[in-house]
Amino acid sequence: MDIKALVADCAAKVEARLDALLPGEDVAPTTLHKAMRYSLFAGGKRIRPLLCLQAAKACGGSEEAALNAACALEVLHTYTLIHDDLPCMDNDDLRRGRPTNHKVFGEGIAVLAGDALLTEAFAILARVPGNERYDVGDYVAELAYRTGSLNLVGGQVLDLEGEGRRLSLDELRAIHKGKTAALLMASVRLGGMSAGCTAEQLEALTDYGHDLGLAFQIIDDILDVISTPEVMGKSIGKDAREQKATYPALMGLEAARAEARALTASARAALEVFSAKRREPLLAISDYLLRRDY
Ligand code: GRG
Numbered sequence: 001m002d003i004k005a006l007v008a009d010c011a012a013k014v015e016a017r018l019d020a021l022l023p024g025e026d027v028a029p030t031t032l033h034k035a036m037r038y039s040l041f042a043g044g045k046r047i048r049p050l051l052c053l054q055a056a057k058a059c060g061g062s063e064e065a066a067l068n069a070a071c072a073l074e075v076l077h078t079y080t081l082i083h084d085d086l087p088c089m090d091n092d093d094l095r096r097g098r099p100t101n102h103k104v105f106g107e108g109i110a111v112l113a114g115d116a117l118l119t120e121a122f123a124i125l126a127r128v129p130g131n132e133r134y135d136v137g138d139y140v141a142e143l144a145y146r147t148g149s150l151n152l153v154g155g156q157v158l159d160l161e162g163e164g165r166r167l168s169l170d171e172l173r174a175i176h177k178g179k180t181a182a183l184l185m186a187s188v189r190l191g192g193m194s195a196g197c198t199a200e201q202l203e204a205l206t207d208y209g210h211d212l213g214l215a216f217q218i219i220d221d222i223l224d225v226i227s228t229p230e231v232m233g234k235s236i237g238k239d240a241r242e243q244k245a246t247y248p249a250l251m252g253l254e255a256a257r258a259e260a261r262a263l264t265a266s267a268r269a270a271l272e273v274f275s276a277k278r279r280e281p282l283l284a285i286s287d288y289l290l291r292r293d294y
Pocket of ligand 1: 043044045046047077080081083084089096152153156179180216217220
């Protein structure tokens with residue numbers, strides 16, 4: 001399987017649809033729309049849309065039926081990045097290879113661009129066609145649950161409250177589950193739901209998304225130690241400088257790598273309910289994410 005071609009094809013489709021869905025830079029209020037587009041079209045990896053589209057296909061669905069869900073996930077993800085970079089959060093200057101949103105547009109507009117992207121994500125999701133098993137209410141409830149106070153935002157709160165404390169591995173896992181794995185779980189689940197997946201398929205995708213999400217964050221933490229800002233497009237080494245709890249900090253680089261490998265193996269095993277042909281792209285993605293160097 002040519003995973004690079006799959007990633008590029010997904011990015012092209014999602015970016016074309018996003019461009020059509022989002023108000024143009026010339027639409028008032030122009031500063032806000034410029035700020036939203038600035039971060040959205042800054043060249044992210046588009047992993048969440050990729051997972052959504054491939055989960056839909058694994059369940060026998062079409063990319064077209066899942067495409068708006070894929071776009072909603074990327075729009076919501078971009079809001080989290082803008083807010084995460086704010087001085088009151090991680091206080092970062094570089095994201096997706098560009099100065100962060102608040103560095104260019106100011107803090108006020110960056111907060112509002114994030115807010116508007118979050119709201120827009122649900123408007124886009126509401127355009128995903130329903131099917132015999134799921135309707136728009138199910139999609140909205142899914143994304144709201146995975147990204148609200150019980151998961152994504154809740155994980156960010158745990159992260160903030162953990163600053164300056166030595167965290168246990170269980171506490172760290174809970175932060176990663178909320179901050180990172182929850183949105184990857186929503187990505188594969190929404191893809192499956194857009195395809196009218198069975199309860200068994202949805203459970204398999206949930207387990208895959210959970211383990212893949214934890215592995216994804218561990219690799220992110222490892223890259224924060226070993227990579228460079230030029231390669232990553234964001235600041236590097238901050239976790240260590242700020243003595244943040246991460247897998248490499250708690251258990252060392254080699255043990256962190258082993259944990260990411262074990263979680264990836266477990267994510268792959270969850271896909272056994274799908275035929276070999278149907279699960280191939282999701283397996284290839286898990287391998288690609290484990291080996292990624294940016
Ligand atoms: C509500 C004020 C307020 C803030 C919310 C929810 C939140 C802030 C932040 C989410 C936490 C966060 C940014 C987690 C990190 C997850 C992660 C590894 C992001 C990087 O994802 P990639 O590598 O990035 O897919 P690209 O740029 O490729 O899309």
